[in-house]
Amino acid sequence: MAHPVDADAFAAKLPFSITMPVTEITSRQNPRLKQSIRLRERKGRLATGQFLVEGRLELARALEAGLTCVECWQCPEYAGYERELAGQLTEAATETFRVPKSVFEKLAGREGPDGLIAVFEAPERSPDILALSEAPLIVLLEGVEKPGNLGAIIRSAEIAGADAVIVSGGADLYNPHAIRNSRGLVFTFPVIAMEPQAALAWMRARGIKLYATTPAATLPHWSADLAAPSALLMGSEAEGLSDLWLKEADASIQIPLQGHGDSLNVSVSAAVVLFEAVRQRQVRDRTGH
Incomplete structure (x- = not known):
């Protein structure tokens, strides 16, 4: 199940304003979630030219490098959730999905996640x-x-x-x-x-x-x-x-x-x-x- 989040309520939790839409997903069977989960495997990355990034430092460096952010998955329920980084990802991403822990843990590949995962386009480097x-x-x-x-x-x-x-x-x-x-x-x-x-x-x-x-x-x-x-x-x-x-x-x-x-x-x-x-x-x- 997916539906728009109350944008005003979500933005109030961030340290600065956002302009990109935020969608709430509550089902572990959501097609977009399944699509992103496939990126945990090499086959999925090769097929799409996209990859998952999690971890505050890794996400910050992906943004620093100017990589194209396709989508961002956020779960503010986690203790390590960093609001400023969440805001930066929301601004950078084409789409942002807000999910509960039950959904986020299906996508996360690390123990002790911090509530932020993003999908980026693989850059072409010559x-x-x-x-x-x-x-x-x-x-x-x-x-x-x-x-x-x-x-x-x-x-x-x-x-x-x-x-x-x-x-x-x-x-x-x-x-x-x-x-x-x-x-x-x-x-x-x-x-x-x-x-x-x-x-x-x-x-x-x-x-x-x-x-x-x-x-x-x-x-x-x-x-x-x-x-x-x-x-x-x-x-x-x-x-x-x-x-x-x-x-x-x-x-x-x-x-x-x-x-x-x-x-x-x-x-x-x-x-x-x-x-x-x-x-x-x-x-x-x-x-x-």
Whole structure:
């Protein structure tokens, strides 16, 4: 069941005025609710080009990035409900739905929701829009299958001051776990999906040296010149990098392991090499070489 909310009563609960319509939905069988629930699955996201965002920080960063907000779902009954953010989402969304907890919990994918979920359009991002630094630092991810790892790598790359993350091999950028583990930085940080050959040509044209990370390498990661324009090539934990990248790389590097474990989580590996690049660049800036 859906019907218009008393706009005056709803607006009175917000810290500023709103102009967009608000509709109340009380049925868990509502077609619009079912349509949005499908976005929790990759198939639904691919079919529509839309995705769900929940969490105050993630929602705020989606708005900061200027993404198109299709709809907003709100439940003021939750203790964590933030009225100012709710007002911003209501203004940004094409449609806003106000629902009780019994309906909201069917859509929410997190424990302890805060009463706000929004649907956004997936942005189209081209590498041509990137404003690269003098010595670009790129992370290229091939076939990283776990969305949580993808999100964590994006977060580390942004914190380390990298220029961009390039994903290849069909990564699910807007999986809820990728969004959450990136802390919403997948929206505000340059993350570009590219086919392998296109990514290779793009980096070669910009004089970026390619470093393949692989356990088969003998060169420690700290011995590579990561202060120069560099791309860190990371593959999946199960398969590693494909032959294309192993062949095309200018050098292969590894993180020397001291214990009995035979590998590191790919997001941990990415952070280790990224911050070695940060260290080398700080030394270069301090000493001039």
